[in-house]
Amino acid sequence: MKASPEAQQRLLELADLDTELGRLAYRRRTLPEIAELDQLAGRGAQVRDDMTRADTELSDLDREQARSERDVEQVRVRIDKDQQRLDAGKVSNARELESLQSEIVSLRRRQGDLEEIVLDLMERREAAQSRRDEAAADAETVAAEEGEVTARRDAALADIADHESKAGDARTSVASGVPDELLALYDRVRGQVGGRAAAMLRRGKCEGCNVSLSTVELNEIRAAAPDEVMRHEECRRILIRTAESGL
Structure with a gap:
């Protein structure tokens, strides 16, 4: 799947908001x-x-x-x-x-x-x-x-x-600023992992599961086009590349 880096970045905002909504729902229950x-x-x-x-x-x-x-x-x-x-x-x-x-x-x-x-x-x-x-x-x-x-x-x-x-x-x-296909993927992943569906790749580590990617995985991401939507093989979250990704 392909989506602009800007659209992919919005997934981080979406994940933050979903985390906040989840926190509020938990607070309501408890x-x-x-x-x-x-x-x-x-x-x-x-x-x-x-x-x-x-x-x-x-x-x-x-x-x-x-x-x-x-x-x-x-x-x-x-x-x-x-x-x-x-x-x-x-x-x-x-x-x-x-x-x-x-x-x-x-x-x-x-x-x-x-x-x-x-x-x-x-x-x-x-x-x-x-x-x-x-x-x-x-x-x-x-x-x-x-x-x-x-x-x-x-x-x-x-x-x-x-x-x-x-x-x-x-x-x-x-x-509203996320393409339908990417948003559908995000919602599907969120339902599967039960938490953040998109996570930043920071210094070679997935911030969703805190697992460092292997050299092979990092090389694949380096070689991928900026608009290629990447997934972490370990937790299946959508990986968002930034200047802090360490690529």
Whole structure:
């Protein structure tokens, strides 16, 4: 393939711009803010799970406490009723009187036991509420951090997009000055090597793979016409000759 030395030189500009675009694409994929947001999303999910568990526990404890308080109230009402019978002197039978007094003692003991249960439930509810409040505070912290990191990520993405736009416009301008056949070769090589498709030959070394050319290869390049498009046999990149090539 033949192309003017000027057209071949443009491939170096094109390679620089493609390298810059590749760097920007890599930067976009590997923004630290992306990893931070992933971690925060995990923390947020954990916090939401903690809040859900705490809410479920609070709901269960509220039902259990309400039931126990009803039990206490029922026993208290029964005690009051029995005590009123005693105080009114409506029980004259000695056996019935003893039975009623015994029942009141038993009911008071039952009331005490039930009140202990209520107190225990209240303490457990307080602990559960504390865990819920802590989880809610953590959720607010995570949300604030997510907002801050998201803002940094968006700013970084905007900066990348701006540089990509400028580099893309410059690439379009440079590519317009490269013959179609040469540009097609360049794009094909770029797809094959996965990096710079054109590299300068500097002091007998390919700057694409940093391998020095053999004497035979250098002699072939010296003998080639200036408009002959040369390839490095080692890495298959397009070699661009300059005054620094050492030929």
